[in-house]
Amino acid sequence: MVGVNNSSSANMVALILLLLCCGMGGAVAAAKNPKVIIVGAGMSGISAGKTLSDAGIKNILILEATNRIGGRINKTTFAGLSVELGANWVEGVGGKETNPIWTMANKLKLKTYRSDYDNLTSNTYKHVGGLFEQSVAETTYDLLEEVYSFSENVSKSLIAQKHDDISVLTAQRLTNHVPATPLEMAFDYYNHDYEFAEPPRVTSLQNTQPLPTFENFGEDVYFVADSRGYETVVHYVAEQYLTTDKAGKITDPRLLLNKPVVEIRYFQSGVIVKTEDGSVYRADYVIVSASIGVLQTNLIRFKPDLPKWKILAMYQFDMAVYTKIFVKFPSKFWPSGNGSEFFIYANEKRGYYTIWQHMEREYPGSNVLLVTVTDDESRRIEQQPDSDTKAEVMAVLRDMFGKCIPEATDILVPRWWSDRFYKGTFSNWPIGVSRYEFNQIRAPVGRVYFTGEHTSEHYNGYVHGAYLAGIDSANMLLDCIQKHKCTYHHTSPKGRGD
CATH class of the missing domain: 3.50.50.60 (FAD/NAD(P)-binding domain)
Known part of the structure; x- marks a missing residue:
């Protein structure tokens, strides 16, 4: 005491x-x-x-x-837009309890947009060669959802029996299926790193599956895109x-x-x-x-x-690092419309510019893309010039959309890990x-x-x-x-x- x-x-x-x-x-x-x-x-x-x-x-x-x-809720101006360097979503909406931040956002009439990830299997790109066939992506995605569900049941069992905690990766090993192919690693990254900013091998199973935020407040997440920040x-x-x-x-x-x-x-x-x-x-x-x-x-x-x-x-x-990189283009070359907001890049290197989002609803006509990196990739990128990051981003986009896409005109790379007043973006258990x-x-x-x-x-x-x-x-x-x-x-x- x-x-x-x-x-x-x-x-x-x-x-x-x-x-x-x-x-x-x-x-x-x-x-x-x-x-x-x-x-x-x-x-x-x-x-x-x-x-x-x-x-x-x-x-x-x-x-x-x-x-x-x-603090780590911080807006800035990029390409004439007000964008968020740090926290960007109200996470946990539509459940049995009301998220207090969602209540405030509504009271203040902040402009928010529900993020729809349901069509990811139609928007998943190979390292080289364009889109995966949707049936192939769906089969892989469904398999990893089964692994995720199994892991969640393992977590509940461990808690009920008061056993020691294990990592998410250990739970995956119990299914005899650890994500290994570029496509599997991309969906695994989406399921775990994209939420916790660290990989399954270090993340606690009992304290993340099931996740109280979504269990209590609901599974919907809303992207904040308001000039007031x-x-x-x-x-x-x-x-x-x-x-x-x-x-x-x-x-x-x-x-x-x-x-x-x-x-x-x-x-x-x-x-x-x-x-x-x-x-x-x-x-x-x-x-x-x-x-x-x-x-x-x-x-x-x-x-x-x-x-x-x-x-x-x-x-x-753990203090994790979650980096949202904004990239501006002179014109749009990616698919838009319903079911196209988020797309995935399945590189042979896990977590290499994996999760993408276009801003057509949030910032109409802006021709801005958002790509998220985390953990070691965030630290690596923070230590190199933005011009190098821009070149890497362009190479990835050309792998996805072809060699004739326009060159990016501007890029914004937050550096939370390098900032002595933060040393990262949020904690991970x-x-x-x-x-x-x-x-x-x-x-x-x-x-x-x-x-x-x-x-x-x-x-x-x-x-x-x-x-x-x-x-x-x-x-x-x-x-x-x-x-x-x-x-x-x-x-x-x-x-x-x-």
């Missing part, structure tokens, strides 16, 4: 003296001392702030490393407790931008937070919403060091991380609390996971502040508190 002691006036005096003498450098912020500092203004940090504010804890301070709120949902949450000007710009002094946090000192009586510019802030508590990828680096130093159980748990979780260890990832350490999509028990990796995690982490802290329940219990595999 992890607990904190209530502060006393003596402890607070000691903390102030320590702040003045600890040698951290910089000046103490002139603003009134906050009760809680929130590190990061992505969806989870903003959600946590709203939950605290709604409960009467309004004396908060949000320190954001970049010049904007939204997907980040509008983050602003919607923020504006419910942070003041704005007449233009809607957040002007609340409790939000400070361009404030990368580099050090967090924590004591029995409070916390001290230092930013890269040398500023020093103190509070009773801190909520850290940095990504699991950032927590696995030394960007934020904790003093004293986080306990070994915490570090080990965090280092075992790997084999070997139990519920016990996951609870350790969520667990506070003294007065330091943690949030982010990676702390969402059922929805890690998703926008709704980030939103709900912010609420959960804030409620955990509120239990401590308001109810003096400052001990977090998590059960070990042997059933003991730790």
Whole structure:
């Protein structure tokens, strides 16, 4: 168990003296001392702030490393269009429960488009030689659907019998059919990597099949293509407790931008937070919403060091990389109309520019294609010039559509893995991380609390996971502040508190 002691006036005096003498450098912020500092203004940090504010804890301070709120929900302009560098879909719509992000998107009247993947077997291309015959693609696709269904049943059985977890690949091996041909690998990539951004050999079976997002919220996914950006949902949450000007710009002094946090000192009586510019802030508590990828680096130093159980748990979780590459052409050369939005390229190299999407509904007449890569391919592409990526993309498209297609005029390659403030796009639950260890990832350490999509028990990796995690982490802290329940219990595999 992890607990904190209530502060006393003596402890607070000691903390102030320590702040003045600890040698951290910089000046103490002139603003009134906050009760809680929130590190990061992505969806989870903003959600946590709203939950605290709604409960009467309004004396908060949000320190954001970049010049904007939204985190990994981030729009940019490409070829005159507003496109999403990061999160792009509302995933999980049409089920027995309502996805809270879908509710917000509808309230805000965001332009969204249902993604229809039903006709993939008619739009699957060979490495060289054009389309596969639909009957061949359907046979392969149906076989892999059987493998997927078998794996899901294995997962349910393991959970029911409380057996250890296995990887998705191990479950596939139990069927004596591991995807091996280019066509099989392409559909396997679509079923797994396209969702989790990592391959079956590392992905947990029990925590991804069945997937709670689709089980609870529904199987439909909607692509956001709105000039205001997907980040509008983050602003919607923020504006419910942070003041704005007449233009809607957040002007609340409790939000400070361009404030990368580099050090967090924590004591029995409070916390001290230092930013890269040398500023020093103190509070009773801190909520850290940095990504699991950032927590696995030394960007934020904790003093004293986080306990070994915490570090080990965090280092075992994966920060995946999911890269959406936008490509602009002077004219359209791909099929369009119903049943043609998504198409697949079956290269001999697994995951090599496999999943394609045209933007005819989302951006009519734009002549833009979107191709998705993940994991090692994402890291490789981030380290090469965009001109090399563009040449690779053109070679793949010529394999699919012939040598006479027009040359791309522009390309946009996001670099989430290279960005020190993110180190990837979203978390993936790997084999070997139990519920016990996951609870350790969520667990506070003294007065330091943690949030982010990676702390969402059922929805890690998703926008709704980030939103709900912010609420959960804030409620955990509120239990401590308001109810003096400052001990977090998590059960070990042997059933003991730790």
